[in-house]
Amino acid sequence: MKYIFFLAVAVTFLASCTTTIKTATSYDVNDNISSFNDATLEISNRRASLNDWKPEGRIKRGGKANIMKAAVSELLRQSNDADVLVAPQFDLKIRHGLFSHGVKRVSVTGYPARYTKFQQVSQK
Numbered sequence: 001m002k003y004i005f006f007l008a009v010a011v012t013f014l015a016s017c018t019t020t021i022k023t024a025t026s027y028d029v030n031d032n033i034s035s036f037n038d039a040t041l042e043i044s045n046r047r048a049s050l051n052d053w054k055p056e057g058r059i060k061r062g063g064k065a066n067i068m069k070a071a072v073s074e075l076l077r078q079s080n081d082a083d084v085l086v087a088p089q090f091d092l093k094i095r096h097g098l099f100s101h102g103v104k105r106v107s108v109t110g111y112p113a114r115y116t117k118f119q120q121v122s123q124k
Contacts, residue, residue: 011098036122039115043086049109050075060102064092071106082112 050071059070068090076082088110095104 036120038119038121040117041084041113042116043111043113044079044082046111047109048075048079048082048085048112049107050078051107052105053107054105055103064103067092067103067106068108071108072110075108075110076112079112081114083114084112085110086113087111 053071053074055067055070059067062070068088071090072085072088076085085108088108091107092103093105095102
């Protein structure tokens with residue numbers, strides 16, 4: 001009887017764990033774009049944040065990197081259609097269960113920026 005009780009407590013403990021991961025790193029852009037334009041990047045003085053955003057199932061299936069990119073896109077959409085998020089910081093709340101795990105909520109903060117004053121540069 002004692003073993004059944006301890007087994008039930010252990011299973012309950014393992015099935016209900018939640019972990020929070022915080023990052024303060026940026027991610028690399030692996031695109032190689034060539035352009036003969038010059039633009040100014042205007043960075044906002046105010047930090048924008050998206051708190052406790054719940055990603056949809058189709059976004060979750062893409063992995064953590066896809067979830068982080070979708071959270072940044074949502075924050076930029078809410079920040080008056082900014083182009084880029086400078087110095088993003090992520091807070092992922094991950095649920096660890098006995099047989100599965102997944103991201104429950106995402107918070108992201110950073111400085112929204114937009115490109116302005118496009119000028120064409122001559123080719124050399």
